[in-house]
Amino acid sequence: MNHKDFVSPSQMALLLLAFTLGSSIVFIPNPVIHAASNSAWISVVISGTAGIPGLLSVLYLYRIYPDKSSIQYLGDIFGKWIGTVFAVLMLLAIVRMTANIVIGVGAFFTTTMMLGTPLYEFHVLILLVAALTALAGIEVTARLFNLFLLVMLATIILILLFGMGNYHPANLLPQFTGGISPILHGAIINFGFPYSEIFTFSILLYFVRPARNEPLGRLLFSVYALNMLIFIMVVLCATMTFGSGAGHRNFTLYVMARVTHISGFVERSDAIAGITLIAGSYIKATIALISLSSGIAHLLKLKDSRSVILPLVLLLLFMSLTTYSTQMESSITWYLIVPAINMCATIPIILAAVTTMIKRGFRKEGKLNTAEE
Template sequence: MKQNEMISPSQMAMLLLAFTLGSSIVFIPTPVISAAGNGAWMSIILAAAAGVPGLLSVLYLHRIFPDKSSIQYLGDVFGRWIGSVFTIIILFVMVLMIANITVGAGVFFTTTMMLDTPLYIFHSLILFVSALTALAGIEVAARMFSLSLLIMLATIMIILVFDLGKYHPTHLLPLFTGGALPVLHGAILIHGFPYSEIFVFSLLLFYVRPARNEPLGRMLISAYAVNMIIFLAVVLCASMIFGQAAGQRNFALYEMARVLEIPGFAVRIEAISGITLIAGSYIKSTIALIALSSGIARILKLKDSRSVILPLTLLLLFMSLTMFSTQMESRISWSVIVPAVNVLATTPIVLGAVITLIKRSFGKNGKSKA
């Protein structure tokens, strides 16, 4: 494992923002609006608040074990056997995550812009480019994704600003027509994807080079808050444009780009924006692939995590092409199974932080009494 690869806290914050936006900004607004209706914005606030303990747990355990990833310190906290079980769960969930990201990107292209293109074309392309980027290392990925993130954010801003004339604030009313349960349902969906996926960064924070003028905790919390604000803006704007029909649009942000009108432009803006936004899936899969290969390399005690990237990519390609037989099956999995397994993978991190905090508190009390 090459330990000379280091990135700054600000770069890690950019990776966190890119990861949490990633494919979720394209896929999540629609199911959340469908589930929660006009209360979707409240679902986002609840989900983001529920994800804060996971982020704080990752940061706390990194402060206690700065040179270790969760693959290593879970064994220190829970013991060898229980830690090994939690490690297997985390790595397995990450394999499912990357495969699902790849499937989602393929579904997006084959249902919007390239209807007759075989899925394996998109799956192979996304995973192959992700593997090449992961092989280049996290330093290269951080520099490249910083620019990609700015382009993605600019695309979102252009869509939201130029659709301004189509907003109808009255579409946001009434609230709580079905009670609080729809809002909770929407919160569960978006908490599972992306806010509970923060556990991925428990395998990456040891790459951070400490800097006095860039506190890691403050940088990551700021990136997390920016993600919530962007989701709120997209959900509110989609609801104001499409009203009750917003929950029936497959990809709300892409549909907003389709109705976009920029004076002087005759090209299909939605195609450009769609490609830009779905590039977030490539960013997210690359970050997850770097984390997954790093975790596996630490288990196998390999000198360089890059040696497992290509075999992992072939496995992920096979999984992405065979794990779902229909698009409906994949959508059901994304709304039920994916949120559940992401929460399952986050739980050991939160429990580990609580146990570590209790142990250290009792240790300090014992010393002070002595």
């Protein structure tokens, strides 16, 4: 598949930051705190560290195959049939991921600001806007999301700053009250969403046009570290604000905005904060849709990836409306099954990187032996 869209390394790094923050900054602090209590920040450190091998693998394979997506080079590394199986596994994981993002948007609005509104209205709207953005191409998307990302980061910072009057540092103590098991449980949840989802970018990095003054690896690791820092700050601030009750409050940042009041200056800002934060779900859904359409186009050898976007939207709409019948079912899936699915989708990338390193090592050794002879 030929493509005309290119993005710079810095634009791709900002897309990664937008993707990893996206909807996760709204939905994830609550279950992580619920699992690990006031030690949730340690869970974030563990999960973020566990995601580094996936990011290293994606970058290594991009350096070896700069003009190919993972859907293409998996076949080169493992052979046609095994490569196809791995590619299909990754694409199915992205399908499930995108549907869950849309479901999360509907759950947010119907349980916070617009209680009587049917779910399908939000699902149709978010998918339609994401599809129109994806149809414009990744270059236009990257430029647009730079502004969205700045607004989202500013909103997070303002919520944390204006909420300082509600912080009680004593809520952070004691640590390790339940041992290591709750911390690991929180780490598994946070690793599954968003750190294990880095494999999505193995399909997108071939869009990058290298630049000497913008080292891609350094930029991606910088925004990855920034994401971890933001998550740690949000978890710590939520714990200081609500104590052990933070784990029982859905949409943590939105709730923090609701309890923030500065007389004559900040009043009833929660609606604006909620809409701004949930826009991250639109950003993440768009990036996932671009990755998914590009991967399918490579797998089926289509000339234009945009031709599959609208059919995908119909599939995702159907999935988002029929996948879960109860809130309890969706919670169990998000916190247990989704991390397992994303881990399984990350394994082919790590295996591909290790296999490539071994093959290249043998080739170099063979060349050295030939030269010595």
